[in-house]
Structures are given as structure tokens and as C-alpha cells.
Amino acid sequence: MAIVINIDVMLAKRKMSVTELSERVGITLANLSILKNGKAKAIRFSTLEGICDALDCQPGDILEYKKVEDNKPI
Structure with missing residues (x-):
């Protein structure tokens, strides 16, 4: 895929868990x-x-x- 998703990078910079992000955004952990x-x-x-x-x-x-x-490949 030519589009790279850098959510992990931003989560690390903000010291936030995937669970916290999913709750704040209102999407399931599976979809995130x-x-x-x-x-x-x-x-x-x-x-x-x-x-x-x-x-x-x-x-x-x-x-x-x-x-x-x-x-x-990328």
C-alpha cells in the first residue's frame, strides 16, 4: 500500500494507549x-x-x- 498510517508514532509521542484513543474517538479497538x-x-x-x-x-x-x-515492496 502506498499510504502509510503512522498512528503508532503519534500514540508514542503523546504517550497514549490504543485503548484510550479508541475511547476518545469512539471507534472499536478492532477497527482502530x-x-x-x-x-x-x-x-x-x-x-x-x-x-x-x-x-x-x-x-x-x-x-x-x-x-x-x-x-x-515498501
């Missing part, structure tokens, strides 16, 4: 785990807004684009 592990195919803007609000960050702090070269 899917997102955090890069398995999600989409994210709602309201979810992204909630994550950014809880982590006091910008969407660019969480989402990163990495160009994937032909037949080369």
Missing part, C-alpha cells in the same frame, strides 16, 4: 487496529478528525504517501 496496521481500505473524515483531535495533530502527521516502485 485495522486502521493502525494498514489493513483499512478507507477512513471516514469524521474518524480522521476524531483521531487528529484526540492526538492533537494534523492529518499529515498520521497519513503518509510512499511511492511504490514497480514490483518493489
Whole structure:
């Protein structure tokens, strides 16, 4: 996937657990785990807004684009 999710990085910077983030945002641990592990195919803007609000960050702090070269994994 060319979009990398950096929730782990922001959680570490804010010294926050995944459980605390899921409670603040209002999404299940399972859905947050899917997102955090890069398995999600989409994210709602309201979810992204909630994550950014809880982590006091910008969407660019969480989402990163990495160009994937032909037949080369990230």
C-alpha cells in the first residue's frame, strides 16, 4: 500500500494507549487496529478528525504517501 498510517508514532509521542484513543474517538479497538496496521481500505473524515483531535495533530502527521516502485515492496 502506498499510504502509510503512522498512528503508532503519534500514540508514542503523546504517550497514549490504543485503548484510550479508541475511547476518545469512539471507534472499536478492532477497527482502530485495522486502521493502525494498514489493513483499512478507507477512513471516514469524521474518524480522521476524531483521531487528529484526540492526538492533537494534523492529518499529515498520521497519513503518509510512499511511492511504490514497480514490483518493489515498501
